[in-house]
Each structure stands twice: as C-alpha cells, then as structure tokens.
Amino acid sequence: MPFWDKLEDLLPLNIISYSQEEKYVYRTDSTKFNGDPDIIINVTNQKEVIIAVNFAAKNDIPVIPRGAGSGMSGGAVPIKGGIVLNFEKMNQILKIDKKKRIAYVQPGVVVSDLQDKVKELGLYYPPDPSSNKVATIGGTVAENAGGLHCVRYGVTSRYVKGLKFVDSKGYLYSTGIYNNKYLPGASLLVGSEGTLGVITEIALELLEEPILKDTFLTYHESFMDAVNTVIKIKKTDIDPSVMEIIDSNSLKAVTQFKDINLKTGTDTVLIIQLDSNLLTDLLDRSSKLENLFKKLNILGYKKAESSLEAEDIWSLRRAISSSIKRISPNKLNEDISIPISEFPRIVEIVRNIENKYGLKIVIYGHAGDGNLHINILYDRNNKSETDNTIFAAEDIFKNTVQLGGSITGEHGIGLSKKNFLSLQYSKNEIGFMKKLKKAFDPALIINPDKIFNVQKDN
Ligand SMILES: Cc1cc2nc3c(=O)[nH]c(=O)nc-3n(C[C@H](O)[C@H](O)[C@H](O)COP(=O)(O)OP(=O)(O)OC[C@H]3O[C@@H](n4cnc5c(N)ncnc54)[C@H](O)[C@@H]3O)c2cc1C
Structure with missing residues (x-):
C-alpha cells in the first residue's frame, strides 16, 4: 500500500487504522450492504478532517463520512473502498448558549447525550429517532432524521441553524448562524446523506423543556x-x-x-x-x-x-x-x-x-x-x-x-432505494440533483454512488 504511508506524515498515527478487525466493523451499517474500506481514520478534530479530505482529493480516493453506522439505507457503507472518516471520537458538545438556546456540537455527539445535557439546563432537543442512544448528530443531520416527537416538533432540519463542512477539495465552509446570517431553515447539506460534503460542526436550536x-x-x-x-x-x-x-x-x-x-x-x-x-x-x-x-x-x-x-x-x-x-x-x-x-x-x-x-x-x-x-x-x-x-x-x-407519498420518510435513499428513485422523481429532476452533486463534488469522491450513480465529465 505505497501511498497510504504519506498520510502517516500528515495525521497522528493513532487515528489511522488498517486493521482487518476495524475494517470489518466499518464495512457495513444497519443494512445488508457491505463494502471494503482501505483505511479507517478516527478523526478527533476539524483540522484532521480537512487534511484527510485534501489527501483523498489529491489521490482521487473515495471518502465516506460515518457516524454510528445505525443508518438504514446503506449511507455509510464504503462500496467503492477508500477512506471511512469515522466521527465517533469527534464527539464534543462545544458550547450551549442557554440565553440564545443554541447548542454548538461536533458531528460525533450521540443524540441522547446532547438531549441529556441540555435537559440539565431546562432545555430540549426534540428530534428523537428511536436510535437516539447510538445515532450521532452528524448522521441525523445528514439523513434529516425524524422521530417519535416530530409530529409536534418537526424533524432535524427544523433545528439546524448553521453548520460547517469540508468540500471535496478539503476547503472549509461555514453556513447559517456561523456566518452571522441567521438563515431560517436548513442548508443543502441537511438530508444530503453525506454526499455533498463532510460536516464538521453543527449549531442546533433548542427549545424549552416541556416538563408535564x-x-x-x-x-x-x-x-x-x-x-x-x-x-x-x-x-x-x-x-x-x-x-x-x-x-x-x-x-x-x-x-x-x-x-x-x-x-x-x-x-x-x-x-x-x-x-x-x-x-x-x-x-x-x-x-x-x-x-x-x-x-x-x-x-x-x-x-x-x-x-x-x-x-x-x-x-x-x-x-x-x-x-x-x-x-x-x-x-x-x-x-x-x-x-x-x-x-x-x-x-x-x-x-x-x-x-x-x-x-x-x-x-x-x-x-x-x-x-x-x-x-x-x-x-x-x-x-x-x-x-x-x-x-x-x-x-x-x-x-x-x-397516492402522493414518498418512498422514504426518514431512513434516506442511500443504497437501499436508489433503484426506486425514478418512481418518485422524473429524469429531469434526478438530472438536476446530479448537477448539484457535481457542483459540490466534481471529482465524485464524497460518498460516491449513493442515492444515484454519477459519471465524471470527460
Ligand atoms: C433500531 C433503529 C431505529 C431507528 N429509528 C429511526 C427513527 O426513528 N428515525 C430516523 O430518522 N431514523 C431511524 N433510524 C435510522 C438511523 O438511526 C438514522 O438514519 C441516523 O440518522 C443515522 O445516524 P448515524 O450516526 O448512525 O449515521 P451513519 O449510519 O453512520 O450515517 C448515515 C449517513 O450520514 C452520513 N454522515 C454521517 N456523519 C456525517 C458527517 N459528519 N458529515 C456528512 N455526512 C455524514 C453518512 O455518510 C451516511 O450517509 C433507526 C435505526 C435503527 C437501527
């Protein structure tokens, strides 16, 4: 594996793993799909994400962001090999602004950990997938997860006030509240199933905890x-x-x-x-x-x-x-x-x-x-x-x-439903989504061949 050792000059050795055991664990998620990752990088901060994606861009290697792997549509499965960017250790709640009711978190924070923490302050983070004791904020933002209480409180996108992400060349972008623009609603990254960029930080709105x-x-x-x-x-x-x-x-x-x-x-x-x-x-x-x-x-x-x-x-x-x-x-x-x-x-x-x-x-x-x-x-x-x-x-x-419905309500398209996407969207609509993917990721290295396959421009 000649070129992987160059990565060892750029990142701490203890976050890089080629071990068969670890690769076995990260080859799948909660679906039947399997991949074969070349390497797992257990990122601990934003700088490491930038370095890893930049390295992938220079060497034309797929990068697959991964939270807890509880996904039900194969989103985190490394079907084309490459780097699994594992966010489990990037799990700090960076700040809770009680007055403005905003939490700033790293993507690897487990949903129920955030919910428990804000509850101590009388606050509430409503999106609660049944998997909330394992699923990460990054994964739930990427999937725009729903949950038990969303009938009253809305799904994840309603709470994302801004995020930071790394594009397919390794450049960092800040959106929404991070740019001092209090944009309502979600960024395009929310619900993009890890295909447009790698999320490195998220600002989430909190509500007052309903106690009765x-x-x-x-x-x-x-x-x-x-x-x-x-x-x-x-x-x-x-x-x-x-x-x-x-x-x-x-x-x-x-x-x-x-x-x-x-x-x-x-x-x-x-x-x-x-x-x-x-x-x-x-x-x-x-x-x-x-x-x-x-x-x-x-x-x-x-x-x-x-x-x-x-x-x-x-x-x-x-x-x-x-x-x-x-x-x-x-x-x-x-x-x-x-x-x-x-x-x-x-x-x-x-x-x-x-x-x-x-x-x-x-x-x-x-x-x-x-x-x-x-x-x-x-x-x-x-x-x-x-x-x-x-x-x-x-x-x-x-x-x-x-009957006017959708083939997925919360689990996403990923691999499981990509063959059925055309039941719901026209050729033009899917073509437009592909253009969007290419605008964000012209080299097609970020979670490739999920949702749909896209060909490189000649
Ligand atoms: C028992 C069970 C119950 C469930 N209940 C629900 C439910 O009620 N509601 C619901 O919506 N879902 C539910 N799910 C599905 C799953 O938990 C959600 O889709 C969740 O959002 C996945 O989070 P994760 O951290 O495990 O992400 P993963 O499975 O690791 O990844 C999911 C997707 O997010 C992307 N991703 C992860 N981190 C990042 C990042 N930092 N940047 C960019 N992309 C990233 C991955 O590439 C992948 O495409 C359930 C799953 C199980 C197993």
Missing part, C-alpha cells in the same frame, strides 16, 4: 379505526407530541415475549402523548382528547397515572423491533411517508400485497406525521421468499408514490 406529560394507550378493533382516530385528532387543536400506531402483527410479535394487558378484541393500538409547561393547558388538551375518545366509540384507552405506567406503555413501542427480529430471520424495514388521508388505502394495498406474495408484513410507526414503518418478514436463505420481498417492496413504493 400525559401518556395514553388506546385500543382499537381495527387498523382503520385507529387511523380514523389519528385523522380526527389531527383536525383538533389537541396537538399531541406523539402519535404512534402499532398493528396486529406487531402486537402478536411483542406479546410472545412480553406481558401486555390489552382489551379483549384489540387489533391495533395507538400511543399518544401530550406535553406542556402549563398545567392548565395540559389538563385542557387532555380532557379534550378523552372527550374525543368517548365520541369516537373506540374499544377503550388507558391513561398513565404515573411515570412508571407511562414507561410501561413506552416499553411496548420499544419492544417491537427486537420482537420482530426474534420471530423472523430477516426483515426489510421500509419507511414510507404518505398523506394521513391515504393511510386506509395504503394499508388495504399492503394487506393485498401480503396475500399476493404469501409474506408477513408488520406495520407500525409515526402515524401522526404520516410516516409508516412497513417491515416485510422473510428468510434470506429462502430464494423465492427473498425475491418476493423485493417485488412486494417495489409494489408498495409504486402505490405509495401514486
């Missing part, structure tokens, strides 16, 4: 009944911070391993949470919600009377993913996003697809913001089941787009 919470578990005799409840709640000013839906197949999986008291006849449940800092406001919205339940004639509901009871409700939601893994060798977790008015139709379609291909499909997710996790259970060692799973996913994507 009411948590409900509602029982429904059908998925449609639960969806109808979500639609009715959305038409009021109750404004829940959580509205999660859990279907019968998910409940069957969880109840195999966990005792849960469900009302007889329950097919689907909703977890609904309201939060506030004002007791009168919380009481008012809670009583409106309970009155609505009565009018809707649902099977029943439970209101948590203590934080312990609330935790018990939440444990049901948290148990879904691991329970599914225990009942099925493999699962394809698709995260469509669709207007809530179309939920009844898409669920009917998914059930037909389930029958057509003889597969089991589990549905749960952030119903309040139209984001459904559709998990197709299968066995990778069974060829026809694996093929049918791909066909079923494609059918679901086609129908989702026809």
